[in-house]
Structure formats: structure tokens, C-alpha cells
Amino acid sequence: MELAYALLETLPQASVLYHPLIDQQGRLTDFTTRYANQALQAISPGTDPQGHTQTLFQRHPFTRQHLDSFNALLVSRQAFRLDYEAPHRSLGYALSFHYVEGDMLCRYDDIADQKPAQGLNHPTVDLVKALQATNQQLRQQQGLLEGILNGSQNGLLSCAPTYNEMDQIVDLRIELVNPAASLINGLASEQLVGKTLLTAFPALADSALMAAYLHTAQTGQLQRLEAHYQDDNLTGWFEVIASPLPQQRVLISFLDITDRHQAEAAHLHQAGLMQRISESGHIGIMTHKPIWDQTGHIHDFAFTYVNEQAQRWLNVDLGQVTRQSVRFLAAGDDKEELVRQMARVVQTGASARRELTLADGRVLFLVISPLETGCVTTFMDVTQQRQVEQQKRYNAELEQQVVERTLALQTSLARLEQSKADLQGALAKEKQLSELKGRFVAMASHEFRTPLTTVLSSASLLEMYEGSQQSDKRQKHIQRIRLAVKQLNSILEEFLSSDKLTEGLVRVRPVLCEVPRLVEEVLVDLADSLKAQQTIQLSLSCPQPVWVDESLLRKILLNLLSNAIKYSGPGSVIILEGDSKGHLLSLTVSDQGIGISAEDQLRLFERFFRARNATNISGTGLGLHIVGQYVALMNGQIRLESELHQGTRITLSLPLAKSGQEP
Known part of the structure; x- marks a missing residue:
């Protein structure tokens, strides 16, 4: 059992191993404490890890309903969790209960750590074959070990020392691997059991981690450290505990804390960035926390921080600002919309931008961003930029007016040129018509004169011819009159035809x-x-x-x-x-x-x-x-x-x- 208790001590969580109490009717009545590790002292000061002075129901105010759950655990062997608030601390815990070879293991997980527990329901490492030659106590111890290993969210490796020719410990051979270790490093237990650490993890060579493992094996001293490890299968930051076991064996417990490191680094980076921005002297920075009304809506925002630049621009000091709210400090109708916009940032997590005009006419450009449970406002005085932009817009408008008037002038000139061309065309047509008129008058006076003269002369001669003896001469002049009339008719017909063609008739x-x-x-x-x-x-x-x-x-x-x-x-x-x-x-x-x-x-x-x-x-x-x-x-x-x-x-x-x- 000593090995099982040593394993319990390696767990960072408070853990207690309980043994069930059965009455004469075979009913479960309570659990006696078989063993409690040192980590339980932080939650329950004065606990005796080796004694059995407190039962489970004496340590916790559980009800009959909880007793039924514990009884179901012993029957179904299915783990379950309960929330619990430690009496001596303000933090809450989740209690995980696991079946361990007829006993029950209770582990306390800090609720503040929201990372889900690993390995609650994974298959146990099959160590029965390796311990078949041992007695019943060893088999029970093996069962307890497997239960503790499976109930841990830490990766656990149980290792035995390997020696060189000078009887020095130079490496550790892996004997036992829990499921959490396989999940973290991505290697199955059969890929690790039987190999040495340096064979399974070549990157450990000449590392501080390997030196700590060897030191624990050689001296029996427990080692705790945080280290960064990287190879083809595994990369990240790990919290490592090397605990001594009998016969210079070492139990290695490791937990992936990469997310925590990254969060801490991000927090430090953000804090440093905020500090550098705040000290730059060019940007005003204010942080706010929401003020909720009785209906659960954000009613206002309180100031939690204002940098020096913001204090100079607002002409206030930090003490004065932190005693006021945004609704009180802001002026005009903008304050209602400003508070609503800040509330939307807190509720949606999406940043917002706006401009705010102060009472003295200055213009501030604000960027409101979410920050933890509140928001942060960064702003700059853009009055000069807006004046420059307004002047540019005015200049652009003037340039546009010049362009438009130039285009209008060009259009007018083009119209004048077109009018000039049209006038010249009209003059040319007038000249042409004048020429046609002259030609027509000359032609008409000539063409009409000839047949009319013929008609007049023939008519006069007809008056002189009388009697039948001069009928031939009379007929000749009649024929001449007929031809002259046809000629006149032809001329008139041509004039009419030309006129109809011109008019499109x-x-x-x-x-x-x-x-x-x-x-x-x-x-x-x-x-x-x-x-x-x-x-x-x-x-x-x-x-x-x-x-x-x-x-x-x-x-x-x-x-x-x-x-x-x-x-x-x-x-x-x-x-x-x-x-x-x-x-x-x-x-x-x-x-x-x-x-x-x-x-x-x-x-x-x-x-x-x-x-x-x-x-x-x-x-x-x-x-x-x-x-x-x-x-x-x-x-x-x-x-x-x-x-x-x-x-x-x-x-x-x-x-x-x-x-x-x-x-």
C-alpha cells in the first residue's frame, strides 16, 4: 500500500482514499478514511493523512441521496462529480469520485480551473500480468495504483533506474503509463512501456528535466519544476513533479500548462502594451466597468483608470474621474448614445468607433473595445485633422466648381462654335438658294419667253389667214401653238415635280x-x-x-x-x-x-x-x-x-x- 500512498502524494489535487462501511444487513452506511494526501491540508487544515479519525459523512454534510450515489458507484464502477465549497477558502471545488478495487477515491478539482479533467473513464493500464507472481496484497496495491493513475488528469510514468558499468544511474526505464500520459504525448502505452526515457524522448538528453529525474532516483528527493519540451510528437510547457518510489524508482507526473503559459504571456503582453500605449503621451486611455440596474441592464459605466494624457485633455485628475460615471462626465445628448454604444461593446464583444464633440468645440475620435468584463476607450484629439479635412473639402468643392464652370464655359464655346458653323451653313445655303433663284429667274425668263412669243406670233398670223386656201398655213401655226403650250406645260410639270420631291410628298x-x-x-x-x-x-x-x-x-x-x-x-x-x-x-x-x-x-x-x-x-x-x-x-x-x-x-x-x- 505504501506505493499507492506515494502515488497519492504526487497528485497536485487534494485526494482521499475511502473504504466502505457495510452494516449487518449489507447496506452501505459510510466510508472510513484509508489515506489522505498532503494536498488536503490546503482545503481542510489539521487533517491527519495517516489516521482514520474522520469518515466521509463526518468530513462532508452529504445526504441520503448522496449515499445512494456512492452505493451506485460501488456497483456500476462509473465515476461522477459533485460541486463543493471548502469551509476555509473562498474558492469552490468539484469532487470526483472513482472506484478503486472495492474502495473509493475522492479527488478535489479547483472549479476555477475550467480545463476538463482527463482520464476519468479511460481503460486502466493492464499491469495484472506483470504482477501475477505477487501476493494478494500486491494485487490489491496494483489495483489501487491503477485506480489512482486512471483518476488523475496528470500524465503519470512509473520508471525504474538503469545503471552503467560503474553502477551509476544513467537512465530510467518506463514500467507503467496512465491514459492521461498517452493523451498528452500522443503515444500509446505499448509504445512506451519497456523503453527508457532517453529512447522514448530523445529531446530529454542533457536537459534540466532529465537531470531532475536522475537526481530524484539517486537522492530520493522530490523535484518540482516547469519546463519547455519539444520533439516530433510533443511540444509545450509542462508542470513536472518527480516523486521517489521504493527501490530508486521514480514516479513522473506532468501536466500540459501551455494554455496557461500562453494566457499569462498574453496577459503580460497586453499589460505591457497597455503600459507602453498609456505612456506614449499621444493617446488618451480610459477603462470602465459597467453599472447594472435592478432589471439586469447596463445603466452606466464607472471609470477605473484614466491615463495622464486623458486627464490633461479632460482637465480632470484621476481621483475626480474615478468618483464619477460616464453619464455624469459626458455632456450633451451624445452621452446617452455613448453609454448605449459602450453597452453593446460589452454585450457583443465587437469594438466600436465614434466621434465626440466637446463643449469647447474640440473633436475626439474614440475606439471602444471589450476588456475583461468591461471596456477600454482609447481616443485622440482630431480637431486639427478635422479642420484640415474641412479645408480640403472646401478646396475640393471650389475645385469642383471651377471644373464645372470651366465645363460650362467650354460647352458655351462649343455651342457658339456650333452656332457659328450653323450660321455659316445657313449663309452658304442662302447663297446657294440665291444662286439657284438667279439661275431659275434667268432660265424661267428665257424658257417662258420663247413659247409665249411663239404663241403670240402664231395667234397674230392666224388672224390674217382666212379662207380655205390658206388652211395649211393656219394648221401650221396651230401646231406651233400646241407645241408651245406642251413646252410650257412640261416646264411647269418639272417645277411641280421638283417642289414635291423637295417637300417629300x-x-x-x-x-x-x-x-x-x-x-x-x-x-x-x-x-x-x-x-x-x-x-x-x-x-x-x-x-x-x-x-x-x-x-x-x-x-x-x-x-x-x-x-x-x-x-x-x-x-x-x-x-x-x-x-x-x-x-x-x-x-x-x-x-x-x-x-x-x-x-x-x-x-x-x-x-x-x-x-x-x-x-x-x-x-x-x-x-x-x-x-x-x-x-x-x-x-x-x-x-x-x-x-x-x-x-x-x-x-x-x-x-x-x-x-x-x-x-
Whole structure:
């Protein structure tokens, strides 16, 4: 049992081994103390670790319900926990109860340490085979050892010494491993049992830890230390206790305290950082703790710390501030929102930022962050920065206004330039119209004068001819009057057509047209215009009616054929060719007239333009212009080929409509 008691002494937690008391009816009535370790003194001063003066129910005010739980533990062997407040300390404990070979182990865990206990329900290390040759007491001791090992959240290694040739202890061989040790170092017990420490953990060579283990084995003195260990499987800070066991054996107890070290380091870092920030002299720092009302809501915040910079900015001292609250110190309507924002930081853990304007007009930029159960406010005087930003915004607004006004000026200049261009265009058009007007007046005075003179002279001569003997002469002058009237009608028709085209009043209206019939009608209209011995030869291949605007086509043919007659001499031949293939009507008018120069051909389709070699021949200069406009309306094409004194050839290509639709 001494080895089991030694194991209990290595545990950092207060632990007591109890033996059950059974009455004559076989009922559990209480537990006697078999052994209590030294750590129990911190919780229950005056405890006799070797005596059995106190039973479990004498040490703790348990009830019948607890007795039923203890009885269930002895039957089911399932561990359980109870909360307990030590009578001589302000801290609370959780009591863990474990079954140990018919006995019960009670361990006291500090509730302040929230790290869950390890190894409560892990399988026990199978040491029965290694101790089969021992007596019943050794087997009971082995069971107690396994129960204590399994009930510990510390990693435990029981090691035996190994010697060199000079009978010196140079290493320790692992004999026993508890489940917590396997969880901490990540190695199963079968990977450790039988190996030496330096074999299982090579990083221990020449370390302070290994020196402490060997010192305990050699001198029997208990060693406690904190050390950092690192290898491929295990890295961190550990709290280590090396306890002596019989026959120079050593029980090594270790606990991973890396989280605690990191928390302490973080706390020290935060404290140092806060101190450095506080001493920087550029940032005001205030810490606050919440003030709760009766309904459990945060009503206000008390000041717990204000650094020197904050005191200078607020013009207060630490003693004055710590006797006031945020709601009392803050001014204006901002204080309500400030308190609400600080409460949200405490409740959500999320930092917040805001600006606060003081009564004297200064502007503070605040960052409110959570700090333990309260919050910390860091702030800077940003009045100068805000003034600079306001000046920058003002300058930016001025620059924007300059840009906008510059753009407006540029737009106005562009509009002036456009107005100037429009005015110049209008002047050019006015000049062109003036020129057209002059040309029109000259042309009209000339063209109208000739037929009117003919009408007047022929009418006067008709009055002189009487009787049947002069009927031929009378008929001649009547014919001249008829031709003059036709000429005037043609001129007026051209003027009207040009005016309608200019105003966009002409529309294409296809009808089913027989081209040979239309040509014959045109030739009848032109019969009186033919000069002596002039002939018009036809070569038409349009057997089927086609969909085309008959009115526009008639005017086109009349214009082209009358031009051919007018600009060709007596006895000349005019040829009209035509065919319709697919959806295209082709017409060609060829003459043997005076022809047109290449230079004049470039302007031939302009309104009122006349070739230079046609000035002595009557005409308005509108005929080919109108023909070109009609062809364009019908989506057709016109091609002119001419050479001076060799005649002219004009070819039309007109797309045919389908079922009366526009081409």
C-alpha cells in the first residue's frame, strides 16, 4: 500500500482514499478514511493523512441521496462529480469520485480551473500480468495504483533506474503509463512501456528535466519544476513533479500548462502594451466597468483608470474621474448614445468607433473595445485633422466648381462654335438658294419667253389667214401653238415635280403594269416633238406585267426620251431597250446627240444644272435631277455614259415590287 500512498502524494489535487462501511444487513452506511494526501491540508487544515479519525459523512454534510450515489458507484464502477465549497477558502471545488478495487477515491478539482479533467473513464493500464507472481496484497496495491493513475488528469510514468558499468544511474526505464500520459504525448502505452526515457524522448538528453529525474532516483528527493519540451510528437510547457518510489524508482507526473503559459504571456503582453500605449503621451486611455440596474441592464459605466494624457485633455485628475460615471462626465445628448454604444461593446464583444464633440468645440475620435468584463476607450484629439479635412473639402468643392464652370464655359464655346458653323451653313445655303433663284429667274425668263412669243406670233398670223386656201398655213401655226403650250406645260410639270420631291410628298405606289403598252403611250405623247426624219427604235423583252410605280416610270421615260429628241439632230435614231428578268427591270435610252463632257457629267444630276454645250437649247436643268430622285425613291440605280459629239447612253435598273409592295 505504501506505493499507492506515494502515488497519492504526487497528485497536485487534494485526494482521499475511502473504504466502505457495510452494516449487518449489507447496506452501505459510510466510508472510513484509508489515506489522505498532503494536498488536503490546503482545503481542510489539521487533517491527519495517516489516521482514520474522520469518515466521509463526518468530513462532508452529504445526504441520503448522496449515499445512494456512492452505493451506485460501488456497483456500476462509473465515476461522477459533485460541486463543493471548502469551509476555509473562498474558492469552490468539484469532487470526483472513482472506484478503486472495492474502495473509493475522492479527488478535489479547483472549479476555477475550467480545463476538463482527463482520464476519468479511460481503460486502466493492464499491469495484472506483470504482477501475477505477487501476493494478494500486491494485487490489491496494483489495483489501487491503477485506480489512482486512471483518476488523475496528470500524465503519470512509473520508471525504474538503469545503471552503467560503474553502477551509476544513467537512465530510467518506463514500467507503467496512465491514459492521461498517452493523451498528452500522443503515444500509446505499448509504445512506451519497456523503453527508457532517453529512447522514448530523445529531446530529454542533457536537459534540466532529465537531470531532475536522475537526481530524484539517486537522492530520493522530490523535484518540482516547469519546463519547455519539444520533439516530433510533443511540444509545450509542462508542470513536472518527480516523486521517489521504493527501490530508486521514480514516479513522473506532468501536466500540459501551455494554455496557461500562453494566457499569462498574453496577459503580460497586453499589460505591457497597455503600459507602453498609456505612456506614449499621444493617446488618451480610459477603462470602465459597467453599472447594472435592478432589471439586469447596463445603466452606466464607472471609470477605473484614466491615463495622464486623458486627464490633461479632460482637465480632470484621476481621483475626480474615478468618483464619477460616464453619464455624469459626458455632456450633451451624445452621452446617452455613448453609454448605449459602450453597452453593446460589452454585450457583443465587437469594438466600436465614434466621434465626440466637446463643449469647447474640440473633436475626439474614440475606439471602444471589450476588456475583461468591461471596456477600454482609447481616443485622440482630431480637431486639427478635422479642420484640415474641412479645408480640403472646401478646396475640393471650389475645385469642383471651377471644373464645372470651366465645363460650362467650354460647352458655351462649343455651342457658339456650333452656332457659328450653323450660321455659316445657313449663309452658304442662302447663297446657294440665291444662286439657284438667279439661275431659275434667268432660265424661267428665257424658257417662258420663247413659247409665249411663239404663241403670240402664231395667234397674230392666224388672224390674217382666212379662207380655205390658206388652211395649211393656219394648221401650221396651230401646231406651233400646241407645241408651245406642251413646252410650257412640261416646264411647269418639272417645277411641280421638283417642289414635291423637295417637300417629300412623292410616294412609290406599285401597280401591275404592262411595259410595252406604257412605252407606246409615251411615244404617242412625244410624236409631235420628233424632229424631221427622227425615229425611235424599240427593243423590249417584257412579255409579262410587272409590279412598278407606273406614274413615276412614265415620267422617267418621257424625260429621257424628250432629252434624246431635243439634243439629237434631224434624221437621228433613238433606241429604247428594255427587259425584265427575275425581280429587275432594265431600261436603256441611247441617242446620237451632242453628248456631254466628262467634267459636266459630274454635276449633271444637280438641280438647275445644264451642260455648257446645251446653253443654246431650251431646258430647265431639272429633268435629269428629277429622274435621279425618282430612281432613288424606287431603290434603283442610274448609269450615264456619254462622249462629246458621240451621243449619250443612260441605263436604269429598277427592282420590281412583289404583289404591290414597295420594292
